[in-house]
Amino acid sequence: MTIPHPSSHTLDPYDAFREELRQFAESECPPALKEVVRTNQKVTRNEYRIWQEKLFARGWGAPNWPVEYGGTGWDLQQRYLFEEVTAQADCPPQYHHGLGHIGPVIMHFGTPEQKARFLPRILDGSEWWCQGYSEPGAGSDLASLKTAAVRDGDHYVINGQKIWTSHAQEADMMYTLVRTSNEGRKQAGISLLLVPMDTPGIEVRPIPTIDHWHHVNEVFLNDVRVPCANLLGVEGEGWKCAKFLLDRERLSPATVPRLARLAEQVGELLRARGAGGSAPSASQHVLLERLYLAQAGVAGAREMLLSAIQEEMQGTLAASKSSALKLYCSDLSQQLIGIALDIAGPEYAARLVDTVAATGQEVASDADDSLRQLIHTYLFYRSRTIAGGTSEVQKNVIARDLFGA
Numbered sequence: 001m002t003i004p005h006p007s008s009h010t011l012d013p014y015d016a017f018r019e020e021l022r023q024f025a026e027s028e029c030p031p032a033l034k035e036v037v038r039t040n041q042k043v044t045r046n047e048y049r050i051w052q053e054k055l056f057a058r059g060w061g062a063p064n065w066p067v068e069y070g071g072t073g074w075d076l077q078q079r080y081l082f083e084e085v086t087a088q089a090d091c092p093p094q095y096h097h098g099l100g101h102i103g104p105v106i107m108h109f110g111t112p113e114q115k116a117r118f119l120p121r122i123l124d125g126s127e128w129w130c131q132g133y134s135e136p137g138a139g140s141d142l143a144s145l146k147t148a149a150v151r152d153g154d155h156y157v158i159n160g161q162k163i164w165t166s167h168a169q170e171a172d173m174m175y176t177l178v179r180t181s182n183e184g185r186k187q188a189g190i191s192l193l194l195v196p197m198d199t200p201g202i203e204v205r206p207i208p209t210i211d212h213w214h215h216v217n218e219v220f221l222n223d224v225r226v227p228c229a230n231l232l233g234v235e236g237e238g239w240k241c242a243k244f245l246l247d248r249e250r251l252s253p254a255t256v257p258r259l260a261r262l263a264e265q266v267g268e269l270l271r272a273r274g275a276g277g278s279a280p281s282a283s284q285h286v287l288l289e290r291l292y293l294a295q296a297g298v299a300g301a302r303e304m305l306l307s308a309i310q311e312e313m314q315g316t317l318a319a320s321k322s323s324a325l326k327l328y329c330s331d332l333s334q335q336l337i338g339i340a341l342d343i344a345g346p347e348y349a350a351r352l353v354d355t356v357a358a359t360g361q362e363v364a365s366d367a368d369d370s371l372r373q374l375i376h377t378y379l380f381y382r383s384r385t386i387a388g389g390t391s392e393v394q395k396n397v398i399a400r401d402l403f404g405a
């Protein structure tokens, strides 16, 4: 069974479900929130919270969780439709570190107390998590991490440094991989700890980035004492939890629908700036051609995702396909936003760079100036081929699968 395109008029068993989603997205997502998303502004924690509360109240707080933990119990096709309809309606995405990442790991490895303590607050959006994995010297080669946790009575004492920790500045909790032993292979002595961010000894320092949106941070941990009850799973077997997370979440149904919406927006921008009219100029022809190619790419990515969803539901999905999707979509998002930047014209980018250089501070957000926000997004999307596993690492996975290398 295939999922019909939004423009398709074929009858499908999922049509009623799609209509239910559409009506909800139309009526329940506040217009001001849609405007933030439509104009590519950075979605704040409060804005994420507003949408999460709406979804939670409707019983749709966790599209990817089983019913027993308060999730919808939807299959992957339904989850895809949810993402497609909400992206089309300019609803915000859901904050993924709790719902998509650590939540399912807690369900699988957590004690009843941990499940009761952490899952409900992820579900209703009241508690935010960040991921403390990467370290200076341990990114792609994550198992080389050095941050150490030593047992002291009924606590672990953590010392070390994490880096690139998204949202650490506003998160309540961090799930973090630490070294509890140096014996054996490097994957062996790693444990997963759940750390309240207000624990004494934690220092969060922002990392300034080219887009001037504050996402990433360094997190320093100096004699941070965490109860042993916050160990997830078995001591020294944190790598299992980390792999479980990667395996479960490697196929995200969210990226392609957001890309499809971006492609539409870039088309709208091009039309608004004059191309596609009766006599487009030569450079506009080039932009149109690039846009058509990118749109074809989005259609291809959608087909790839839908077939991956079928395979995942049948338990036959190969890791290389998820990696190929990540590789392709990261590249496509950069292509699309690159076209948007070229439509805006070089003077726009130059203006932004000037502003950043002159003030050294956050560039004021201007809700009316969606072009400017697109340029922020352009700069932010440079990180797409790095975050969540670099493109080179995805290529390695694909090569291993294809050639057994």
Ligand SMILES: Cc1cc2nc3c(=O)[nH]c(=O)nc-3n(C[C@H](O)[C@H](O)[C@H](O)COP(=O)(O)OP(=O)(O)OC[C@H]3O[C@@H](n4cnc5c(N)ncnc54)[C@H](O)[C@@H]3O)c2cc1C
Binding pocket: 130, 131, 132, 133, 134, 135, 137, 138, 139, 140, 141, 163, 164, 165, 166, 167, 215, 216, 383, 386, 387, 388, 389, 390, 391, 392, 393, 396
């Ligand atoms: C915006 C952003 C948000 C992030 N958020 C988080 C977060 O919330 N939590 C977190 O823990 N981390 C986060 N990261 C970190 C991210 O996971 C790492 O940056 C990424 O895994 C790469 O690691 P690295 O930066 O140490 O680069 P390295 O691993 O040192 O790689 C440097 C270069 O070498 C290449 N390379 C490395 N190994 C190989 C190989 N075996 N074969 C071929 N080429 C290779 C890489 O592709 C890259 O080009 C974030 C990063 C970014 C940019």
